[in-house]
Amino acid sequence: MTLQANDSQIDFQPVGKRVTVAKYTTLLEAAIQAGIDLASACGGMGLCGQCRVRLLAGAATPPNETEKDTFSELELARGDRLACCTEVEGNVRVHIPRESLLIGQRLQVEGDDGELQVDPLVRAFEVVVPPPALSDPRADLARVVAGLPETVQVGQVHAEPAVLDQLSPLARAENWRITTFFRREELVGVAPAGSHPLGYAVDLGTTKVAGYLVDLSTGGELARGGVLNAQIGYGEDVISRLAYAHRNPDGRRHLARMIQESLNELLGELVAEAGATRSQVVDVCIVGNTAMTHLLLELPIRQLAVAPYVAATATRVEVKARTLGLDTAPGAWVYVPPSIGGYVGADHVAMIMATGLDEVDRVTMGIDIGTNSEIVLRQPGRPHLASASCASGPAFEGAHISDGMRAASGAIEVVHLTPNGADIKTVDDAPAVGLCGSGIIDAVAELYRWNLINHRGRFKSDSQRVRRGRQSLEFLLVDEQNSGSGRDVVITQEDVNEIQLAKGAIRAGLEVLLEATNTAPEAVEEVIIAGAFGSYLDIQSAKAIGLFPDMPNARFRQVGNAAGVGAKQMLLSQEARTRAERLAAGADYVELTVFPKFNRKFAMAMLFPELIGPQE
């Protein structure tokens, strides 16, 4: 390779990746080009402080004001930088600390399958017919139809050119003994005799993507897996991503390709794990919030990014899998279920399906906590579900928190304060490098229980356990000697305030939704907590900080990735799709911000509730 005068070579350690970029490219951009999943919550705008790296050698632009605010003089002296603020001026060597990487994260793909109904849209039929002859020159497709079992009502069979392009050579190679996959009257794929039809269900989260490979004839799951949403490098919350997609030429296409490629790679892994072939994958169901499905499908997003946040469509979308770059059976369709309103999307519908919230016979609330959180209320006897969306932000995912991180190795997930310090538990029991969502909630609950913050969330400056940090008061959880990053792990005043904003948004949404539906809080008989974060959350801590109302623990049920289970249901069952469309059409979307009392409720919900008293 010949280096041009204006090229710089970047050597990323310890991942050992090299990339050549133009001079004055930022290290964040270079990392993306190198395929490194460098954390960045703000999409490279210098706001989140997550893309910390260390410049080991070589020349770059000097630290800017943001970096000077972010790092101590010692840190700056040893080369600590924000990758998004650092433009290379020559060949450089860069160290990426573990906590800045998105790899090795715990990806929640488990959920309670319950009983899955199996009445798939695509069915397999074995076909054995005589080969063509001059005396029998029927078309290949007609020959297949003639070979179908007599019990099959095929009517006007048709197939796309891409499918016929596989049928003609395969039928001859297999001497006219093949498996055909039909979606109603449409032939969507062919495979050697004896092949089962498979389906691919996806829960496309803002942060995480969970995929499931399912046998459509039995309903059995053959493989499952998770990857991070590759769009994360362009913004951790949906608004940042919509802004990127809208602001940059080809931004929308770029983000779509990114997630489409991830979905295709994940499918490849699942198919390999199951010992199957891609030509068996004849149906796909993808759920996600409204922004994610819009970005996946390259729907118009300009009107979704600004008030009044209008979706292009809330009905189901069906597109050919290959138009999304998915390498499946050539005629396979992707089904994206309908959404309800605002950002309350197909994933919420899937969650309702999986938990049976549309059919339970007691007053039940469902909460799916994520970067956007959705709340749904079921009141038996009333025909409509009521749903609302809260812009809770990514704090529960570890973003906007000074030592926040996702649930990766070394993330503190459980915190108990002791008289002399803190008992912590980390993911993988690795040395602590930061806090993930459940750890942050635990920590804030403990600080409040131990009276180290007041009910407005202010650190008590007169406590000996509270120290003055670089920018504000803070509490030391793990000191630099014991941490995995060589830096203190702390909870700052700003962190507490971020958590107050996030939990306040959800709590206010919950209360407004109850009021809007004339439901007394005590009438709620069950609260279902869905989503990855919700699975690890300590209910007691969540109640202590006022995220949830003070109800008996037994009323809470943590169900894991219900959206993924719902996606599987709709993949496997036509009746489930009909039910999804019915419930989505019949669900009321409650726009919280137009509710007169919302602002006041939000302000109140940011406070901590009356102290129950420190545990232990």
Place this chain on the structure above:
Amino acid sequence: MTLQANDSQIDFQPVGKRVTVAKYTTLLEAAIQAGIDLASACGGMGLCGQCRVRLLAGAATPPNETEKDTFSELELARGDRLACCTEVEGNVRVHIPRESLLIGQRLQVEGDDGELQVDPLVRAFEVVVPPPALSDPRADLARVVAGLPETVQVGQVHAEPAVLDQLSPLARAENWRITTFFRREELVGVAPAGSHPLGYAVDLGTTKVAGYLVDLSTGGELARGGVLNAQIGYGEDVISRLAYAHRNPDGRRHLARMIQESLNELLGELVAEAGATRSQVVDVCIVGNTAMTHLLLELPIRQLAVAPYVAATATRVEVKARTLGLDTAPGAWVYVPPSIGGYVGADHVAMIMATGLDEVDRVTMGIDIGTNSEIVLRQPGRPHLASASCASGPAFEGAHISDGMRAASGAIEVVHLTPNGADIKTVDDAPAVGLCGSGIIDAVAELYRWNLINHRGRFKSDSQRVRRGRQSLEFLLVDEQNSGSGRDVVITQEDVNEIQLAKGAIRAGLEVLLEATNTAPEAVEEVIIAGAFGSYLDIQSAKAIGLFPDMPNARFRQVGNAAGVGAKQMLLSQEARTRAERLAAGADYVELTVFPKFNRKFAMAMLFPELIGPQE
């Protein structure tokens, strides 16, 4: 532009086009690259002798054996070459004679519309709705549905991303007063308020393409036009093209792109002529023979090119217009009607539709003469039509005829022999440069009437009007002094034999079809002649050479481009599509070559019928 050592620059005259190609590129390939429609019936295999050019300056490979057989020494000395056999060795200047060009041809697009039924699949609805607000954040598509007239049953409305991508900005730009185009429950396009829905009907012939732009709401035709099938440079008959597509890497894709681009350009011209916009074009119907539709849709063709000539599918094919590169409304579909069997394709179905052959109450035969000719027989009282396909070859289009050409300016189309020579009429009354199909049939009929050929087609060598040509006996129609090309225009022994093969194939097919259906020839009450060639054909001459049986002229009806009319019918009417699918499914395909008597009938049909006596 920098010329590389191995590049040659070709200067084509008188068209005035230049192109740079690699050394040893053939002149035919160079002409194709330059976008010149150079005639070539055999796809560059040195067989047809149509791609005659003259090398004016520069170096090329010496004439090969084929060229030495084709040209006289004088012609060779002055630089006459076959473009497909001549490889350039440096910069050259080339003259393309008028008769080697495919431009300026008469393209038959007229047909008898009769009464067109108008019940289109796509309908327009005007929508006026209030813009979104925080208190009314329904999705854009839901808003459109709410704005539809109450009489409309919309059910589960859906739309593809590409359509929504136009809806969201257009609705805002037009302040939510727009026209929506629905195909059943699918929104396929949007346009400013007051826009009519338009459709595009195409008869995709092996040689010629006819296109029609139609107002779907009224059935009125807004524009029509014709272009040559751009695939001609790769072979004049379907077998040559299938061979090219199969033999060359990417050959299939290349041929598909070629015709797709032509269809798109033609649509652009029609839309401009009508003063409409492409976003109004919401439905498309394309008919063609089986090979043409396979090449258009990139269906597998390997099995179609060899016996038993099996189509990939004979049922309807529906694909999105944009997948064929057609710039229409973003959600528009293309409907390709079903075919019947072998090469008896959707164009034959369209012809049956247009002529009402499936419903007439007398015994009627339909013949569509082309490079492949199709014959259909309707017998009232029998449920099934019977169809057959004859490989008549391109002789009636002027190919494989020494001075044959298509019906372009200067083509002899009418011939009457006189005692001293021949009275001729040419297209545009231009100086004669060759013979088109109707002229060839006239000429052969006259030669037979004047007893210059016997009933086996042999020239009478003892006649003073027959001369010995370079390779065989021949008849001089126009001498070089009076011709437009500076060369004699002749009919040779080989030409007569080619016509015998072509007419014998059709006549034998006709007779076998009658026998196979137990129909006496005299029972046929009407013979419908469809297609461009059939429009100009002199029935008397056709009967004289035995192409048709000797029946009263009044039983013959020449209907022009019936396939184009049928395409319009199916574009405009759902019921017509249903009828097409029913008649195609119910039509019997008769494979002529397996009929025991076919070879004998073919041999007999090549003879000329008992002489009726010379006219005048």
